[in-house]
Amino acid sequence: MRSVSxxxxxxxxxxxxxxxxHAQAPQAAEISGYLGTGKTAGKALFxxxxxxxxxxxxxxxxxxxRGAGQ
Structure with a gap:
């Protein structure tokens, strides 16, 4: 089992x-439709x-x- 920090x-x-x-936002369905179900958006954000x-x-x-030189 892997330890998580x-x-x-x-x-x-x-x-x-x-x-x-964000899922509670009024535009949640619109955003979800725009992003789709793939991993492309997640990878781009990462x-x-x-x-x-x-x-x-x-x-x-x-x-x-710069501060060290003063």
């Missing part, structure tokens, strides 16, 4: 909560999130580096 459990709970909240996280790390490292 507390952060992974927290992230999953957040994702489920967010999904349920890749965007990873790229955004990397960008945030890079920006923070640049910020710290």
């Amino acid at each position: 507390p952060f992974a459990t927290y992230a999953q709970a957040c994702a489920i909560t967010l999904a349920r909240a 890749e965007w999130a990873r790229a955004y996280a990397q960008r945030s790390r890079d920006d923070y490292e640049a910020f710290v580096a």
Whole structure:
């Protein structure tokens, strides 16, 4: 059995909560129809999130580096 970190459990709970909240939106059926049942949208969102996280790390490292030189 694989051990799941507390952060992974927290992230999953957040994702489920967010999904349920969006499912309550008046446009939920329209959005679901637009996204379809495939994994393409999920993969695209995942890749965007990873790229955004990397960008945030890079920006923070640049910020710290500039502060260290002062």
